[in-house]
Amino acid sequence: MDYHSPASFAEASALAANATGITRFLAGGTDVLVQLRSELVKPDTLIDIKKINGVHDITRNADGSWTLGVATTGAEMSEHPELGQDWPGVVEAMDLIGSTQVQGRATLTGNLCNGSPAADSVPAMVAAGVTVTVTGPDGTREVAVEDIPTGPGKTSLTKGEVVSAVNIPARGENAGDAYLRFIPRTEMDIAVVGVGVDLRLDGDTIIEARVSLGAVAPTVLLVEDCAKAILGSTLDDATLDALAAAASAACNPIDDKRGTIAFRTEVVGVLAKRAAKIAYARAKGENA
Amino acid sequence: MALDDRKSDFTFVGTRPNRPDGLDKVTGRAKFGADISAPGMLHGAVLRSPHAHARIVKIDASKAEAHKDVKAIVTRADFADVPFRPGLEGEFYNVLENVMAGEKALYDGHAVAAVAATSALAARDALKLIEVEYEVLPHVTDVDKAMTPDAPVIREGAADYSVPEGMHPNVVRYHESGHGDVEAGFADADLVIEDSFVTEATHQGYIEPHACLGMLGNDGKGELWCTTQGHWIAQKTCAALLGIETSQLRVTASEIGGGFGGKTTVFIEPVALALSRKANRPVKVVMTRSEVFRATGPTSSASMDVKIGMKKDGTISAAQGVFRLQGGAFPGAPGDMTAMCAFAPYNLNNVKQIGYDVMSNRPKQAAYRAPGAPMGAFAVESVIDELCNKLGLDPVDVRLKNAAHEGTKASYGPTYERIGLVETLEAAKAHPHYAAPLKPGQGRGISCGFWFNHGGETSVSLALSEDGSAQLMVGTPDIGGSRASMALMAAEVLGIAYENIRVTVADTATLGYNDVSHGSRVTYASGLATIKAAKHAVEKLCERAAAKWGIPVDAVKWENGCAVPSGPNAGDFDPMPLADITADMGSTGGPISGHFEATPEGAGVSFGTHIVDAEVDPETGKTSVTRYTVIQDAGKAIHPTYVEGQFQGGAAQGIGWALNEEYVYGEDGRLQNSIFLDYRIPVASDLPMIDTVIVEVPNPGHPFGVRGVGETGIVPPLAAIANAVSNAAGVRMKQLPMSPPRILAALKDNG
Amino acid sequence: MVEVHLWSGLRSLTGGHHVVEVEAKTTGELLVALVQAHPQLQAPIDAGVSIAINGRVIATGLTEPIPEGSEIYLMQRLRGG
């Protein structure tokens, strides 16, 4: 295996474009090293992007949006004094991944590009409308997070392409997000079900909503029907039931060692309700 | 064993000093299995079968052999011929067959070849160069399916004398015992409940993977360093598997990073030695976590039917159980132990128990803390709980009413000596936990548990130094602070300070044979041996003092670390401290040591009662254990803090087994969850503080009254938690683990 | 003479008897005497047995004395973890 630590994304992209065999980018490495060690994936080329300038930066842009460097760790996100005030759902979702130790290394970008349908940060990013900047041999493009994963372990990134920044929209007024996942223990598990909700209110009424589901289909889902179920409502009990039903209906899960089809289909609705209530409270400026 | 010198007031025993190996363990200096290397050392790696059941047609290692970094390759042909015998009589054969597959690979992960190379990476890479041709055979991993007539046969002729005719060849041992007339007893009952229960296989989950460093020359002399619960059994087994003399192999036990029964046998140790013999260099082999899960010994899975009859007043009129245990592709599943322990807490006139040992295409089960007992307790105590619920009776009162005590005829036959079950139940009833109110959504569970405990072959040597300090050599690896307990017991007898005693776990060349650190035997048997060895030394100290004083030896006694005249007639002499006697021992008769070599038989059975509160989320089926209290009879707690630690550890492992831990096999017979991410042992945030109550009903078979405490603590939790969860959820949970999908499904089925 | 109680699974080897009377002063003598009385008991003894004397389980020892009138149970060999 060849190891490279390029100084720019253009260089990283060129290295990847010219590499033969299997190439992996190394950000936090918490997935790549596990795959390497268990010999699930044996890369021929490993490109460490942590020596590129600015990859640990968390920047609030003039328009209120955020740009995160691709090697920004979960711990750095959690410690940031303002990011979590704007996007508690995104920060909490990232924080759920692995242990304190894993938080010291793991990144949003890695979580996304690993392509797992159960990745915790991805539903939260999808709900929040996060995009990533992709640098490739033909320059850069901006891609919505939901368009990156194409199936378990697979992404839409082409040869030579590397994610070079994470872009989180401006929070704006009267809005809140939340992410909840189900795991059998309290920590250290992979999500059996995950739900991200982002919404905006006018008074008590929901006027914008995005709901995403994790670990219930081959990729994270952005579910239009869930958003429709709560739009225009004040999140009364009937609305919550409709949300749960829409979430369950959107599921296309599998039976595996982590959960059953029946369980995932049922619990996705439970979590959708609970996450929506938290997002709603946050949008109202309440502690939740 | 004569115990004419029972002791009940103590100076050192019962105190809580710092453990002697504490400094090494908190500074990173302690040497565990993988923490050693040797000059010229090679690294070994093991090639494992990806198939659950397959004939090995051909192994072509020529490409690996040609690789410059590869120094040796071994297959089954590089081990000794060990005769096959049915059942457990051919245990060396079974172990060899498990260590390196012969004609067939018998489970996913079964070793088929091994490589030694110049680096760990090179060894792993070289495995891919070995080509194995398999003929895949039908497999079975489920215990009930393995007993059905059309199940694939794992090994013909493996059944021993006990199996009734007509059973499938996968049933290899059968146990039946009991007394009275259960049918009459059931007829006499006001309520009879019969139900079936299932537990999945779990792993001991020690954090340290198996690791060893072996060196074996063509002269048949060897050295082995390994993490093990018993280095003499490693010595004996490796010698047999390699065809060398036992005494020519010196085995040193490293510090051991957890065992819980799983390190009572060998896996990679004979492989490292075989590779070393071929390469003529030291070879280190360290398992990966995935190898630990796939190819060491998990516990058995179980399928059980229990029927109990109860009178309205709570008296159990009859009890019957059938316990089917699957133990992998070898005889040894402890169905007999499950059967004998299941009803042992109760005073029963009519009881019958049947146990099966069944083979399947899974790794060879190994002991796991009270092997066999937790599963049976789960089934039995669940039925008792249900009877209590249906009859409106208090679960502690019912257990007290039926509790076994001194003079009770045990369910497994003999009459109990002094035992402490009633005391644990009374302590449970009096504990604030039992009276504490429950919140909505919470349930409380109670269970009792029993374990035999064990004595075993034991050697201890104690040598006094000129300056009056003592060195104590024991042969039982210290898996939980036992060096502290040994030093306390020696200090108690010698009357010198705890700190002045250095305890060492000796290697196989410096002490006589020692049985494994298992069966909760260390504090009991090595402790008894330590006491006896110290007394042996004290006899010699008294002899020297008597000679100095010119009085008969029987006129000298030992008190508070000094020889003193035994009475006014013995003469008027000042007490002579130990250090004054050892100071000139070289010129008064030579070195002073004490020894013990025997098999203590008097381990004393042990009982515990656990109280658990659990909360179930009715929408997701997720359980939290909110309060936990362990009450157990320790006989006499030598170092109470480490006794508490054993209670807490047993409870925590039980919580894992009850809620989330399980071996998950796919349709292809492969283990699906061979990493800690998916084999879910409890993490710190999963657990509450675990309260403990140490009950002390002295064991008549130990000079200080010790009963082993290591194993009993894992017997009650499965049932206690199942009862708490069932009471919280309002539906009886009959399958472990009670994972959220299973609980949610049960809630749905219940409407 | 001591009465030796067998576990019920052994009855098929002793012609239905679950109590066998033998002459024995030690655990070792007891096993020899049992096989003399019922040769088929050799198989379970080879597979491993323990002997309970007045409630105390002797896991392996063959030299343990058996006091006159003791309660004796033959048990399957105990194993620990």
Added chain:
Amino acid sequence: MSKLHVSTTVNGDAVEYLCDPRETLLDCLRDKLNLTGAKEGCGTGDCGACSVTVDGRLVCSCLMLGVEAEGKQIETVEGIADGDVLHPLQQKMIEYAALQCGICTPGILVAAKSLLEKNPNPTEEETRYWLAGNLCRCTGYDKIIRAVMDTAAELREAS
């Protein structure tokens, strides 16, 4: 395949080693620097026995390549005591019998020290969640949590 040269600092000492790019920081600490205090319990970041800090950040050394240590400041369990004076956490771990076999202890100590540097007054819940990535199979965590909480209290009093 050529090896890579790495210069780094471990427990204040400047060290160098050559490593294969596939070797983890844990492999390098243990096999090249003979610092065997950090343990490999899983190799997948699930057990925490290999915990170290890198530039003050708590990580699993099995989830970081040896080559990534270039120019970093690494702290391991071997660096916790100040000469022959144990850190209060080490002392409390012994006093509380917060270890049975001791294999998880190095990782627990590194992680707990990192917690107390960040949060000198953690609640029981915070302590449990911070240490959730450090598996202990022997103790049920009870005595570990008590030892860490008591150390925190003692350090607060001392400061």
